Amino acid sequence: MRIGELAERAGTTTRALRYYEQLGLLPARRAGNGYRAYDEGDLRLLREIRTLQDFGFGLEETRPFVECLRAGHPEGDSCPASLEVYERKLAELDDCIARLQDARARVAGQFERAVRARDDLAAAEQSPRCELTKE
Amino acid sequence: MRIGELAERAGTTTRALRYYEQLGLLPARRAGNGYRAYDEGDLRLLREIRTLQDFGFGLEETRPFVECLRAGHPEGDSCPASLEVYERKLAELDDCIARLQDARARVAGQFERAVRARDDLAAAEQSPRCELTKE
């Protein structure tokens, strides 16, 4: 299988595959003419990479999973190193979510305060009868 | 006030201030020698920028707030354009949080499945008495 076919079957691009090879993540054998040659195992590895990326993993974080599969294990997450990446990722996600929720709360607070200020001002301008009732 | 003093008082760097000027976000007057000259009003604008950045706003998103202040309003969020940015940001944060929570759930699911698989395998290896009891 050549690069174009693999890219299509995995739903990615040839550019990405060349990049993965450059990182040493998905090295390819070469045919006699210099073309990259892939097999079904590579497709499996590539699908593992894409799935993890979809979860928000960086490419380097997918490496333990790929190497685990390449070592012959049934799943990419059958190895301790992969489980550690899961744990690190969960902690990272929790931290990120917490920070975003904090930011959201602060922005919401500012927004509500600003809206109240605007409405108060509008009310004051619309009813200067307060002045009249005082007089 | 020159650039170094303003940067220090706002807790940022001269590099950032030059960048903001390049964006037209915080233009500076020039002294006779070509040095940038800032006043207290600029410090106020800069603090607005830093506060919003702290909330996760991009620099372009701070522009309506800065222009609102520069137009003489008491707060950066006294203008409708600023309120719109708040609303857009809240929607964006909600969307981002939801996607992260979804990713977190999926990773957690994978993690738990992988741990169970590992433990099942360990249990099977540790007690091959099943074989003996069969015989």
Next chain:
DNA sequence: GCTGGCGTTGACGTGGGTGTCAAGGTCTAC
């Protein structure tokens, strides 16, 4: 033999907010 569709490598661009360096000008203090 020629066209078109594959493949190859290499290099630069993207975005955001700076860090850092180079090569110089300006001001203050001694």
Next chain:
DNA sequence: GTAGACCTTGACACCCACGTCAACGCCAGC
């Protein structure tokens, strides 16, 4: 006058996962 702290502009570096383009090689079909 000179050292040192400040300022100026301009330019390149960073991160990440590629997109895009250039200039070329390989191969199948007509």
